[in-house]
Amino acid sequence: MGRNMIIKYLEKMHHEMYESKLNVERENQKKKILLRDNIRFIQALENSLDENFESFTPRDVDQEIHAKISSLKEEQKKLEMEINESGIEISNLDAHLDELESVLKVAREKERNQLNKKDLKQKRGIYQRKILEIQEIERQRIARELHDSVVQSLTNTIHKIEICSKIMEVDSVRCRLELHVLSKTIRDIIQEMRNIIYDLRPTALDNIRLETLIENEVSKISKSEILNVSYETLGESIELSPMITLSVLRIVQEACNNILKHAKAKSVLVQVEYNKENVFVRVEDDGVGFTINDIQNLKKEDGSGLGISMMKERVFLFAGRLEVNSEPGKGTRILVEIPIDKEDA
Numbered sequence: 001m002g003r004n005m006i007i008k009y010l011e012k013m014h015h016e017m018y019e020s021k022l023n024v025e026r027e028n029q030k031k032k033i034l035l036r037d038n039i040r041f042i043q044a045l046e047n048s049l050d051e052n053f054e055s056f057t058p059r060d061v062d063q064e065i066h067a068k069i070s071s072l073k074e075e076q077k078k079l080e081m082e083i084n085e086s087g088i089e090i091s092n093l094d095a096h097l098d099e100l101e102s103v104l105k106v107a108r109e110k111e112r113n114q115l116n117k118k119d120l121k122q123k124r125g126i127y128q129r130k131i132l133e134i135q136e137i138e139r140q141r142i143a144r145e146l147h148d149s150v151v152q153s154l155t156n157t158i159h160k161i162e163i164c165s166k167i168m169e170v171d172s173v174r175c176r177l178e179l180h181v182l183s184k185t186i187r188d189i190i191q192e193m194r195n196i197i198y199d200l201r202p203t204a205l206d207n208i209r210l211e212t213l214i215e216n217e218v219s220k221i222s223k224s225e226i227l228n229v230s231y232e233t234l235g236e237s238i239e240l241s242p243m244i245t246l247s248v249l250r251i252v253q254e255a256c257n258n259i260l261k262h263a264k265a266k267s268v269l270v271q272v273e274y275n276k277e278n279v280f281v282r283v284e285d286d287g288v289g290f291t292i293n294d295i296q297n298l299k300k301e302d303g304s305g306l307g308i309s310m311m312k313e314r315v316f317l318f319a320g321r322l323e324v325n326s327e328p329g330k331g332t333r334i335l336v337e338i339p340i341d342k343e344d345a
Contacts, residue, residue, distance in 0.1 A: 263287025
């Protein structure tokens with residue numbers, strides 16, 4: 001009981017720290033957008049101060065533009081400093097999160113070793129569903145918050161466009177070009193966020209079988225023309241519970257994202273196999289591979305891991321098995337085995 005309370009306390013700390021990191025990252029991203037717009041606005045104003053043009057411009061307008069540029073540059077310095085400080089804070093939070101995750105893994109492992117198979121079986125059903133339900137509720141909440149924050153950011157950008165339009169008196173042609181570029185950028189951001197929101201929770205999850213969802217994912221990756229992705233199903237298809245379906249889909253998505261970002265592969269095979277008691281998922285690529293013992297040292301540029309740990313957590317919730325095989329120059333093979341309970345099928 002004591003160890004279980006410690007784990008809950010550590011998980012609460014991890015959740016709160018992760019929420020803090022998300023908030024800092026969101027604010028940091030907003031500041032980066034403001035800084036980018038600030039720099040573009042300064043460039044537009046500086047380009048408008050052509051010497052020949054200034055000779056025909058009233059002095060008060062000229063002085064107003066110089067004053068605006070000076071004010072924007074001060075704001076730029078402030079934003080750059082705040083972005084740098086946020087980056088340091090995010091790095092520190094990442095380090096603390098890594099430490100907490102290491103402690104949690106040890107604590108969970110010790111707790112699992114103390115549970116017999118009967119106790120594990122009884123607790124697994126409730127535990128796995130609650131955790132995954134909470135995760136998906138959280139994903140939906142994040143999706144709503146992202147949507148709201150992006151709309152607010154776009155509203156601010158529109159205000160900047162309206163301000164920018166005022167310099168049309170200085171150089172109307174250049175100003176219209178800048179507005180056209182900003183308008184296109186806004187449309188791209190809206191479309192990108194719509195895609196992200198859909199990926200957080202496929203709307204058809206409860207009505208479509210696993211193989212169809214995976215086939216759709218494979219189709220989207222294939223359209224990128226970066227990878228040659230093949231997909232096949234073995235055995236008689238079984239209608240799985242939404243939680244198992246979603247977990248398997250997330251695992252395939254994470255594995256394919258890892259391949260796209262790290263493997264430098266040309267071909268990928270995604271395979272789903274059913275039998276009466278288990279569903280198997282295999283993801284194989286012909287990329288650069290890696291040394292298994294070094295996997296914990298492999299980091300993305302943003303400081304996060306490769307996602308293997310998240311896949312392990314998902315598989316563990318269903319008392320399943322995850323196997324990763326890889327060698328440098330020989331690609332990577334991921335095998336997932338998840339039991340299918342009678343009540344889950």
